[in-house]
């Protein structure tokens with residue numbers, strides 16, 4: 723499988739997750755939602771789910787290859803490698 727640089731992968735994950743969260747949040751705040759807005763919200767949720775799946779697959783430590791999903795620190799929790807992101 724092709725590897726994606728950690729920086730790129732984590733950026734995509736953050737943007738995708740942020741977009742999804744913003745869309746879901748919009749759905750919570752507004753009482754009256756138009757059809758177009760509903761579609762946007764669902765699109766955001768789909769983007770968020772896709773970015774989580776993406777993170778599970780591509781967000782990996784460059785040294786030991788273990789998943790960095792849910793790791794927001796500067797070091798790999800498995801091998802201690804410093805993460806450049």
Ligand SMILES: [Zn+2]
Pocket residue numbers: 783784785786787788798799800801802803
């Ligand atoms: Zn590691």
